[in-house]
Amino acid sequence: QVQLVESGGGLVQAGGSLRLSCAASGRTFSTYTMGWFRQAPGKEREFVARISWSGGSTYYADSVKGRFTISRDNAKNTVYLQMNSLKPDDTAVYYCAADSRGWFRITASAYNYWGQGTQVTVSS
Secondary structure, eight states, X not given: OOOEEEEOOEEEETTOOEEEXXXXXXXXXXXXXXXXXXXXXXXXXXXXXXXXXXXXXXXXXXXXXXXXXXXXXXXXXXXXXXXXXXXXXXXXXEEEEEEOSOOOOSSGGGOOEEOOOEEEEEEO
């Protein structure tokens, strides 16, 4: 069983930055693909970014490419999402997710462990 706990959300003005963290329990974190998703009110959950188990491969949604950076520290069992040049459209609950089955996809169904989410609000 893997537990994921996100932190770092908050209220920021447009153009600002935030760094989200996701701390994972378990000794096999370093073998998991990790992802970030977000869900805005009234909208479906959408993919944001993904990172391979080694950190050597990353992939981003077009809407955040060039502004967000996903990274991980396997020694600390933590994955990060650095968010720069934030826009009001980035307002959402952000979720960390783990794929322990090695599916390496960007659909939510590929991830079998989820955190509780952290709210990010970007004011205009």
